[in-house]
Amino acid sequence: MASNLPSKTRAYRFPKTDGIESIVLKEESIPQLKANEVLVKIHAVSLNYRDLFTATGQYPGAIKPNTVPASDMSGSIIALGEDVKGWQIGRRVCANFCLDHIYGDITVELIKTALGAELDGVLTEYRTFPAHSLVKIPANLSHIEASTLPCAAVTAYNALFGPRPVQAGETVLCIGTGGVSVFAAQIAIASGAEVIITSSSDEKLDVAKKLGVKHLINYKKHPEWEKEVLKITNGRGVDHVIEVGGPGTFDKSIASVRLQGNIHIIGFVSSAGEKSNIPMKVFQKPMTVRRMMVGPRSSFEDMNRLIEVNDVKPAVSKVFPFEQAMEAFLFLQAQKHVGKVVIQVAED
Structure with a gap:
C-alpha cells in the first residue's frame, strides 16, 4: 500500500451479541491490498433491521465472531490493486450485499459472502473490497442517499x-x-x-x-x-x-x-x-x-439506472455522526423512522 494511503482505520465491532450496547469502536490496521481488490474510503453506512438481529444474537444465519456490523455503504475508491481494471481513483461506489453474487440465483456459497454476518461488514472508515463486488452509484445521489441502496433498495x-x-x-x-x-x-x-x-x-x-x-x-x-x-x-x-x-x-x-x-x-x-x-x-x-433474498450485482446496476433516469431520491429519516453509531442502532430499534437510518462516516 502506498505510503500516502492510510494504514489504520477505526471500526465498530460486536465482541458480544447480547445487545446494541455491546458495540465497541477500535483502531485497526487496514489489510494489505490484494491484486483484485480496491481500497474504499467509506462516507456513509445505512442500517437495516437485520443489523439489530446480529447485535442481539437473533440472526438466523451464521455470524463471524467479533464481527464488524452493517452491509450497506457508499464510498470513494482511493487505491487499486495491480490487476484491477475498469475502476478509477475517486469513483463513487457501493458494494453489493453478497460480495460474490454477480448475476443469477443465490446459492449457499454466495450467501456466505454477505457483508456483516459471516464476513466483516462496513461500519468502518476504510475497507478493501473485491473489485467485482462494486457498482457505480447513481449520479443524482449523495453518499448518504446512496448508502441506503445495497440491501433495502x-x-x-x-x-x-x-x-x-x-x-x-x-x-x-x-x-x-x-x-x-x-x-x-x-x-x-x-x-x-x-x-x-x-x-x-x-x-x-x-x-x-x-x-x-x-x-x-x-x-x-x-x-x-x-x-x-x-x-x-x-x-x-x-x-x-x-x-x-x-x-x-x-x-x-x-x-x-x-x-x-x-x-x-x-x-x-x-x-x-x-x-x-x-x-x-x-x-x-x-x-x-x-x-426474497437481496439480489445480484446485475440487479443493483439495473436499479441504479432506474433511479438515475427517474431521479428517485431515497427517503432518509435521520443521519447520525460516526461517533454516535450506538444511538443510530437504538433509533432504528425504536421504529420511529420512515425509510432509512444513516451513519455518516466522512464528509462528501
Whole structure:
C-alpha cells in the first residue's frame, strides 16, 4: 500500500451479541491490498433491521465472531490493486450485499459472502473490497442517499422485477414504512404502478404521501386493513404485496392479493399475532408466494439506472455522526423512522 494511503482505520465491532450496547469502536490496521481488490474510503453506512438481529444474537444465519456490523455503504475508491481494471481513483461506489453474487440465483456459497454476518461488514472508515463486488452509484445521489441502496433498495427492486415484473397500471401494496417498503413504493411509482401503503402513524403516512403514494391506510384506525385494500381495488385485490411483517400480517396479505397475484416475503418485523393455516390458505387461493433474498450485482446496476433516469431520491429519516453509531442502532430499534437510518462516516 502506498505510503500516502492510510494504514489504520477505526471500526465498530460486536465482541458480544447480547445487545446494541455491546458495540465497541477500535483502531485497526487496514489489510494489505490484494491484486483484485480496491481500497474504499467509506462516507456513509445505512442500517437495516437485520443489523439489530446480529447485535442481539437473533440472526438466523451464521455470524463471524467479533464481527464488524452493517452491509450497506457508499464510498470513494482511493487505491487499486495491480490487476484491477475498469475502476478509477475517486469513483463513487457501493458494494453489493453478497460480495460474490454477480448475476443469477443465490446459492449457499454466495450467501456466505454477505457483508456483516459471516464476513466483516462496513461500519468502518476504510475497507478493501473485491473489485467485482462494486457498482457505480447513481449520479443524482449523495453518499448518504446512496448508502441506503445495497440491501433495502435492491431487495425491493428484485421483488418487483423478478420472475413476474411489475407493470404500469398495476397496484402494489407495501406493508409499513420501513426501508424496503418505502423503496418498493418509490420504484413502483417510477414504473407507472399505483401504490397502497400501511402504517400505524399518520405522520409516517404524510411522508409517504409526499413521496407520491396515492393510497394511505392507518392500520391502528383500520385494524382490518385488508378490507380497505379491497375497497381501493374494487374487490379485485392488488397485483403485488411487499410483505415485511411475517406471521403478524401474512393472513391479511393473502386476503389483499388478487387471484394469481404475487406476495414477496421480505422479513418479519411484526408480532406473531394469531396462528393460521398458511399452507391451506395458499392452496385455496392461487397466488405466487416468493421468499426474497437481496439480489445480484446485475440487479443493483439495473436499479441504479432506474433511479438515475427517474431521479428517485431515497427517503432518509435521520443521519447520525460516526461517533454516535450506538444511538443510530437504538433509533432504528425504536421504529420511529420512515425509510432509512444513516451513519455518516466522512464528509462528501
